[in-house]
Amino acid sequence: MKKFFIPLGIFLVLVAFLAIGLKRNPQEIPSPLLGKPAPLFSLNTLDAGGVKFGPQNMKGKVWMLNVWATWCVACRDEHPLLVALSKANQLPIVGLNYKEVQAQDAPAGRQLTPEEKLRIARERSAVWLQRLGDPYAVSVFDLDGRVGIDYGVYGVPETYIIDKEGVIRFKTVGAVTLETLQSQILPLLQKLNAS
């Protein structure tokens, strides 16, 4: 009675696909920006007296762009890993603080001015980074989220690796895990640094 084996057969095929699926990561969304030059920007940094910063300042270096915000829970998860990475001096990490100040932060009936927003964002990030450690070589503020749109940010956190020529080589959505770091980011880094 071969027909009684049909359910088992269907199930085995299903299991095979599920097993392969386990090795994949649905969060690695292929970005149309992969292999394209990183969009340029010029944003205020954490240092109130400092000059503006953009990808153009990183020419000739392999670097990481980490999109974060103090309100993002998953950012807290990945943060220790980033701190460890920065301590190991593997590559400069640029923190792009994304939409730190949200509409609800405004007092009722009044909008915050861009200057006020920047001040609040600086204060909050400074406290956060002081408490949890500061892995960032430079921290910049994308208050209105325009740079985020250029980069196609789906959700916070997101992480990009950009090579010496300013081309995006890697992107991951969601918290960076030790596994992604070891299996993908570090090998890529070696390759990019060698070239």
Place this chain on the structure above:
Amino acid sequence: MIVEIGHFALILAAFVALVQGVLPLAGTMNGHQRWQALARPAAIVQFLLIAFSYGVLTNAAVTDDFSVKYIAEHSNSLLPVQYKVASVWGGHEGSLLMWVLMLSGWTLAVALFSRTLPLAMVARVIAVLGFVSVGFLSFILITSSPFERLLPAALDGRDLNPLLQDPGLVIHPPMLYMGYVGFSVAFAFAISALLSGRMDAAWARWSRPWTVVAWIFMTAGIALGSWWAYYELGWGGWWFWDPVENASLMPWLFGTALIHALMVTDKRGGFKAWSVLLAIGAFSLCLLGTFLVRSGVLTSVHAFASDPKRGVFILIFLALVVGISLTLFAWRAPKATLGGKIALVSRESMLLANSVLLVVATGAVLLGTIYPLIIDAMNLGKLSVGAPYFNAVFVPLMVPIVFLMVPGGIAHWRESRGKELGRQMRWPALAAVLAAAVILIFSERGTWLTAMGMALAAWVVVGLLVQIVARVQKPGRIPLSFWGMHLAHLGIAVVVVGITLVKGYEIERDVRMGLNDTVSIENYSFELVGLNEVNGPNYKAMRATVNVTKDQKPLEVLYPEKRRYFSSAMPMTEAAIDAGPLRDLYVSLGEAIEGDKPQWSVRVYYKPFVSWLWYGAILMVLGGLLAVSDRRYRKSALSAAS
């Protein structure tokens, strides 16, 4: 210290579960009555141990013990106490603990309410449940212990996900888990029938009430989830075809098919292998759902922290349970005797068609759910399958299923005469044609789809009236299960009306509103008259005041909110709904829009008959309850055992 004792109790429970699995089963093979008799006490001890362990975790949540990592991650000292209790199932580890608690609870119920069953049968069923429990307990103990300590203890917890801080959602997961886990009982009965090699009508009769109870919980759980999504997510949608929703819909569809197939096995001795296969399938889909949700292979709105290690574990468990079951099926099922021949026009043939359609519909949902995964596995790229696929495939499959509810109920067992059947169906048919005509002729926005939906609903309602009238005219007491079946079928008709009218006539406006702006939909108008900040126990909110008028007469004041919880800073939408039996008015507050004059994006929806979706679900649940409270089950279990 008490937390460690809770952990220890769980480890003990795993060993007890192992004993509960191995010894009674061995007893049925070598004929040792004493080994078989171990099943019941083992089930009781296992339940007590797990309940203790669950109580310990709940206690840690209520007393704000943030030295427990799980509590620190899912609770907060400011959280109202009912949500502290709920935070126990607010995350992966705790919800699994709740899962095994329910599994042991169902096992306990089998142990207690099976006095009339032969000992060997009980021993097998409890043993199978014991093995399932071993799998889940070791999953918790190895990969997902909720009892891990956090040293040094956190000052305060990270808080329960604000989306979950809602009365509807507090009971949604327990209901759904009761359903998921409940299908394990039907599964255990089926495996036990395969093991004994006796796939007679008796096992079908015994598993029927258990299956219906599991189905009731599942129906309630799905409906609650849909209701919650409707008023909490702020989009006014009630079903998103999200992988996790699909994970609950698939076993529900299979369970529905199983309930109907078991009826044939019980009454006519047919469909034996088919019923067994459906029982295995329903539980397998529950396990598959667990895998899809917890392993992170698919992205979903129900984001559980995903961990590949967990995925591997569940996949191995799934492969073992389902692989062994289906092998057993392939080996033993051919021995099942076939029931009597099925005539083309008979209740059996309709029920067969119905369950095949339900299985096909499940297959379609499964395909859509894992299609992204398959495409990715074959290196063809990444994609997601959205609502258009599901609507296009699912709706055409549901139409014949709903259609068959009428002839299936009217037709006789064994064989029905086509002519007679046709005569009884003329009133339902007339009602269907009338309903469709009304929509097409009198409704401006009426489409063929709307007409078909209303025709189906009228067909079912008048169809069941015809059946009730025919039954009442016949002599004899009408069993409760008869009313139960018709109530549940009426529930389906009510859901069909809800879906049809909401899809056909809803009006959605996404607008920008400043103070004193007005939006009109039909004869309702909505005026934004105020925006205030309000403080909740653990959040701050911007609350809008919206005056609703109907035909210029004041009707209602709605207060949609945008909440910001202290712990996560993720803004949450609290829609304000003026619900009614014929229509809901739905207002939700979006983002603030910067400009010279402050404006807010506001969603204003008019949803006709949307509440009928949940009324229908309530009717289905009530129908199920009536069916299981039928005296027949208790009596026939007695007579079958003797």
